Amino acid sequence: MKELKACPECGVPDEVSQSTRWESNGTIAGLRTPGQRSLYFEVAGINGLFENIEKQVGQSVNRIIIEGKRKNTLEYLEDYFSGVMAAMVRSLGRRRIYMAIARLGAVAGYGNFEILEIKRGEHVRVYGRNIYSIPLLKGDLMAAFNFTERLPASVTMQEKEDGYLMKIEPGEKPDEDLSSRLEPVLSHPKPGDIHYDTCALCGAPAELKNWLFDLGEGTITNGTTGRRLASLGIDQVDAVLRELQAELGEDFENIILQAQRDYVKDVLGAEEMGGGKPYLRRFFALRGMGNLVSYELGDDRLRAVVENARPPLMVAGILYGIFELLTERAGEIDYSLRDGGDLEVEVAAIP
CATH class of the missing domain: 3.30.1380 (Muramoyl-pentapeptide Carboxypeptidase; domain 2)
Known part of the structure; x- marks a missing residue:
């Protein structure tokens, strides 16, 4: 090599x-x-x-x-x-x-x-x-x-x-x-309409110019946020989460949702997550987590649909955190994963 x-x-x-x-x-x-x-x-x-x-x-x-x-x-x-x-x-x-x-x-x-x-x-x-x-x-x-x-x-x-x-x-x-x-369950993603401007030399998305790949140190850092990234096989992350759910029972979904919610609130920040649908669509897509096709946020409710959402619990948990972070209100989440891979999420404020 x-x-x-x-x-x-x-x-x-x-x-x-x-x-x-x-x-x-x-x-x-x-x-x-x-x-x-x-x-x-x-x-x-x-x-x-x-x-x-x-x-x-x-x-x-x-x-x-x-x-x-x-x-x-x-x-x-x-x-x-x-x-x-x-x-x-x-x-x-x-x-x-x-x-x-x-x-x-x-x-x-x-x-x-x-x-x-x-x-x-x-x-x-x-x-x-x-x-x-x-x-x-x-x-x-x-x-x-x-x-x-x-x-x-x-x-x-x-x-x-x-x-x-x-x-x-x-x-x-x-x-x-x-x-x-732990065998992965392969899916067949829907087509989408996300457009990437690309580097004229290598063809990678132009937005990756802001990711600092330090090949000597073995790290990838988001140049804007300073947060470190790594690449994982998404199918195996799904398989691991499924196995954990089978072993740990019904409470597992809440554990994942709350962990992702807390990560958004503690680390990502309102200024970043408050960029609306255009920003969040790129946020999910650049990570390979799916295509945010619908996003509505009000004072007491968030509704969103993400096509090709993977891993679905992690995606749902991020949206859960976005609602609580931006509204500064505690919420209750409801989500469903359709056969075609569409993740529908609704977070409602707790009265």
Whole structure:
């Protein structure tokens, strides 16, 4: 795999502009991984979501998060390094395979990784900085070991200076029952009419010029808000949330909705979220979360429809937070997901 390069005009990495397409329907399609949708989400938001779930249920949910991410990343690597590329990559030797995977992680905003030691079939030692999420990264590291060594994996991590020393070695086989339940449910998005002005050189949406891709540090930062972003497989996020819901029961929906609501109110801010439908439509679409086709906000009610909404609970929770943030009133949310993928949300003020 070549060294990472970026567009000299907009700064978007070639890996992003050549393998990802922002569609007119509010989705982000993987061109080298057909059928997979991507999600760009704030790192603090996804970590806050996991932390809030654990607080509410009083137990760790890392087992589900790690296995979901391992499964998704392994599928991604097998799709990405397929055909001729697979044969070419495997002929390069293990170190180059792991370095190629580490570079893909940097592009996705997962952090900076240095391969310290490789012993075939025994272990890989890595030093990482700017890690985006501990449980998600553990899944990524296990998938890299699965892909390269063709063995099940376990990961141990130890803090060192401003990062972590990590050791990946053979582990127990994945829980087959859990893994089977984490299969993504693929959808067929509706067409849309979102227009993107694009960079004249690389074709990426012009708005991405404001996203600072620091390939050396392995981070993506929104230049306006200063918030860090990372790219995730949206189908696997959905699968993980479904499994958490099955394990945790009826209260799970409220946990997600309230976590997203609180994130909007605590972090995003009224000035940003008060931009109305034009701003919010771009907000959701640039993250790959869907196409906001209808949005009405009054003093006591918010109504919205988002086509191709994924993950639906997270989208609904953001709209819930927007209502309470902008009206400064407590609200009660009602939402429904239609068969075609339309998410209808209504938030009404509590008298």
